[in-house]
Amino acid sequence: MTLETKQKKPDGYLMLFLALLILSVNLLLISGKMPAYYKGILGFAGINIILAVSLNLINGITGQFSLGHAGFMAVGAYVSALISIYLKWPLILALLLGAVVAALLGIIIGLPTLRLKGDYLAIATLGMGEIIRVVLLNLEITKGARGLTAIPRSTSIYLVELVAFITVIFTVNLMRSTHGRALLSIREDEIASEAMGINTTFYKVFAFATGAFFAGLAGGLFAHLMGYIAPKNFEFMRSIEILVMVVLGGLGSITGSIVATIILTILPEALRSFSQYRMVLYSGLLIIMMLFRPQGLMGTKELQVREVFRLFGFGGGKNV
Amino acid sequence: MAPLCLIKKEGVEMGLFIQQIVNGIALGSIYALIALGYTMVYGIIRLINFAHGDIYMLGAFVGYFALTTYKLPFGVSLALAMLIPALLGMLIERVAYRPLRKAPSIAVLITAIGVSLLIENLAMLWFSPDPRPFPQIFPLRPLELSGIRVSIPQVIVFITAVILMMALNFLVQKTKVGKAMRAVSQDKEAASLMGIDINRIISLTFALGSALAGAAGVMVGVIYPRIQPLMGVMPGLKAFVAAVLGGIGSIPGAMLGGLIMGLTESLVTALISSTWRDAIAFSLLIVILLVKPTGILGKSMREKV
Structure with missing residues (x-):
C-alpha cells in the first residue's frame, strides 16, 4: 500500500488479527470453559456479523438503502428449516438452498425496486420485508404464527464462525475487485458511473442478491441454532437492528460493522440487569451517537492493527 | 386494529359491502x-419521521389520562391531546x-x-405494556340508515377529521404562515432570502403534524377502544404508505391516500381475510412506487445532475 491512497483498505494484519481473535475464542470453546450463556451470545454475534456485513454490501458499499434484510433472513431460515424437517437433507445443502432461494428472491424484488432511490427504496424494501412476514404468517406449510418447531439443532458455533469468516473474506475481496470498484462508484455517483460505462442496474441487483444470499445463510444458521422459528423473529425491528449495526459501525466499513455488531450484541445482554431501562438506554445511545458522530464509529475507514499499534506508541509506521 | 364495528349479516352481501365502506x-x-403529518414534514425537510406513529400513540394516552384520571370533558381532552403532542413534536x-x-x-x-424506539420504550416503562380500555364516551348504539349501520363514534370521528383537515387547509392556503410554509x-x-424564519416554520410544521396525529390517537381510541404503547407502529407505517400513495408533500394527496x-x-378484511391486511397495504405501496412514484396527486421532481 502506498502513501498516495488516502482511503485505507483492510490489510494483511487485519486477517491475522481476526484469525487470532477467532483462535483464542475457539481455544476457550474447546477447553469447555465457556458457559452455555456466553456460547449463545457468541452464536448470535456470529450470525449478526453475517447479517451486518451483507447489509453493508448493499447499504454501505453500493449505497442502496435497504430496510428489508430480515425478510431475506426469514426466507433463508424457513426454506432451510423446511428442508431439514421434511426432506432431512444434510445441513449444508439445506443452508445453501435456503440462501439460494433468498438470493433469487433478491433478484426478483431487486429488479423492479432498485429503480427507486433513497427514501423511496427504503420504504419499498421495508414493505417487501413486511410482505414476506405476512406471507409466512398465512401459509399452511409455515404453520402461521405458531412457527416451525423441532428443527434439528445441527448448527455448531464453529460453523457460524466459519460462515461469518467466509462472508467477511468474500466481501473484503469483492470490494477490492473490479466489481467492487463498480459498486463503490455507484455509491459515490450513480450518474457518473453510468456515464463511465458501468451497468448500474446489473451491479445494484448483483449487490442486492449477494446480500440476500448471505442473509439467507444467516437465517438458516439461526433456524438450526435455535431449533425454533416464528414470523415474529423476522419483524421490521430485526431489519432495523441490523441496519443500526451497519450505521453505527460506519457505512462502507467492514471492520466497523464487525466491531459495532459485537458491541451491539453484547450491550443489551450486559444491560440485562436493568432490563426495564435496557431498550431506553439503547435507543438513547443510538440518538446521541447519530447526533455527535453521524458517519458511524469508523466512517468509511477500516480498523487496522498497525493503527492500533501506533495508537499505543509502538511507532511502526512502515507501509506493508 | 380489528374493526370491532364489523357487522355481519347473512345473505346480505351488498349490505356487508356498504357496511365495510362505512368502516x-x-x-x-x-x-x-x-x-398529513408525514406529508408535511417530508415536504419541508425530506425526512421520513418514523417517530410520527409514536406521537399518535402519545395522543391516545394523553386523551386517555385526560378522560379517566382528570375526568375532563371530551373537547378539552381532545385539545390537550393535540397540544401536548404538538409541543413534543417541536421538542x-x-x-x-x-x-x-x-x-x-x-x-x-x-x-x-432512535427517537421512535425511545418514545415506545419510555411509554412501556411509564404506561406499562398492557393494553388499556379507552373510556366509552359516546353511546355505541348504531344509527340505522336504510339497513346500513353507522355507529355514533364513527360519525364523530369522521366529522372531527373533516373539520381538522378543513382548518389545516385554511391555514396552509389562506394565511401568511401557510404561505411561508409552502x-x-x-x-x-429562496424563502430565507425573502425574510422567512425557516427554523420557526419547520417547528410549526412539526407542531401541526403532531397535533393532527395526537387528534388521530384520540379518534382511534373512540372507535377501537384499546390503547397500548406499541399501537403506533403499524398505523404509522401505513399512514406513511397513505402519504406516498396520495403523493408525498401534497396535503390533499395525504387525505385521499388515507381514505x-x-x-x-x-374491504380486504371483509372479502379475503384480516391476516392478509398488512400485506395488502404494503403491496399497494410497491405497486404505486413502481407505476407512479410521485403518487396520485404528487408533482414530479426532476433529478438534478
Missing part, C-alpha cells in the same frame, strides 16, 4: 390525519433533527428510528 371511511379518516425536531439538517439523510433516518417547502434558501388506504383495508 373504511372512518378508519381512512384516521389514517389521513396521521398521513423532538429541535433536539434530534435540527442538528442533523446538513447530515446525510440516512443519519437523520436512523435518528428518527415557500419553505419549495425552496428553503383509499382505510377503504382497501376494510
Whole structure:
C-alpha cells in the first residue's frame, strides 16, 4: 500500500488479527470453559456479523438503502428449516438452498425496486420485508404464527464462525475487485458511473442478491441454532437492528460493522440487569451517537492493527 | 386494529359491502390525519419521521389520562391531546433533527428510528405494556340508515377529521404562515432570502403534524377502544404508505391516500381475510412506487445532475 491512497483498505494484519481473535475464542470453546450463556451470545454475534456485513454490501458499499434484510433472513431460515424437517437433507445443502432461494428472491424484488432511490427504496424494501412476514404468517406449510418447531439443532458455533469468516473474506475481496470498484462508484455517483460505462442496474441487483444470499445463510444458521422459528423473529425491528449495526459501525466499513455488531450484541445482554431501562438506554445511545458522530464509529475507514499499534506508541509506521 | 364495528349479516352481501365502506371511511379518516403529518414534514425537510406513529400513540394516552384520571370533558381532552403532542413534536425536531439538517439523510433516518424506539420504550416503562380500555364516551348504539349501520363514534370521528383537515387547509392556503410554509417547502434558501424564519416554520410544521396525529390517537381510541404503547407502529407505517400513495408533500394527496388506504383495508378484511391486511397495504405501496412514484396527486421532481 502506498502513501498516495488516502482511503485505507483492510490489510494483511487485519486477517491475522481476526484469525487470532477467532483462535483464542475457539481455544476457550474447546477447553469447555465457556458457559452455555456466553456460547449463545457468541452464536448470535456470529450470525449478526453475517447479517451486518451483507447489509453493508448493499447499504454501505453500493449505497442502496435497504430496510428489508430480515425478510431475506426469514426466507433463508424457513426454506432451510423446511428442508431439514421434511426432506432431512444434510445441513449444508439445506443452508445453501435456503440462501439460494433468498438470493433469487433478491433478484426478483431487486429488479423492479432498485429503480427507486433513497427514501423511496427504503420504504419499498421495508414493505417487501413486511410482505414476506405476512406471507409466512398465512401459509399452511409455515404453520402461521405458531412457527416451525423441532428443527434439528445441527448448527455448531464453529460453523457460524466459519460462515461469518467466509462472508467477511468474500466481501473484503469483492470490494477490492473490479466489481467492487463498480459498486463503490455507484455509491459515490450513480450518474457518473453510468456515464463511465458501468451497468448500474446489473451491479445494484448483483449487490442486492449477494446480500440476500448471505442473509439467507444467516437465517438458516439461526433456524438450526435455535431449533425454533416464528414470523415474529423476522419483524421490521430485526431489519432495523441490523441496519443500526451497519450505521453505527460506519457505512462502507467492514471492520466497523464487525466491531459495532459485537458491541451491539453484547450491550443489551450486559444491560440485562436493568432490563426495564435496557431498550431506553439503547435507543438513547443510538440518538446521541447519530447526533455527535453521524458517519458511524469508523466512517468509511477500516480498523487496522498497525493503527492500533501506533495508537499505543509502538511507532511502526512502515507501509506493508 | 380489528374493526370491532364489523357487522355481519347473512345473505346480505351488498349490505356487508356498504357496511365495510362505512368502516373504511372512518378508519381512512384516521389514517389521513396521521398521513398529513408525514406529508408535511417530508415536504419541508425530506425526512421520513418514523417517530410520527409514536406521537399518535402519545395522543391516545394523553386523551386517555385526560378522560379517566382528570375526568375532563371530551373537547378539552381532545385539545390537550393535540397540544401536548404538538409541543413534543417541536421538542423532538429541535433536539434530534435540527442538528442533523446538513447530515446525510440516512443519519437523520436512523435518528428518527432512535427517537421512535425511545418514545415506545419510555411509554412501556411509564404506561406499562398492557393494553388499556379507552373510556366509552359516546353511546355505541348504531344509527340505522336504510339497513346500513353507522355507529355514533364513527360519525364523530369522521366529522372531527373533516373539520381538522378543513382548518389545516385554511391555514396552509389562506394565511401568511401557510404561505411561508409552502415557500419553505419549495425552496428553503429562496424563502430565507425573502425574510422567512425557516427554523420557526419547520417547528410549526412539526407542531401541526403532531397535533393532527395526537387528534388521530384520540379518534382511534373512540372507535377501537384499546390503547397500548406499541399501537403506533403499524398505523404509522401505513399512514406513511397513505402519504406516498396520495403523493408525498401534497396535503390533499395525504387525505385521499388515507381514505383509499382505510377503504382497501376494510374491504380486504371483509372479502379475503384480516391476516392478509398488512400485506395488502404494503403491496399497494410497491405497486404505486413502481407505476407512479410521485403518487396520485404528487408533482414530479426532476433529478438534478
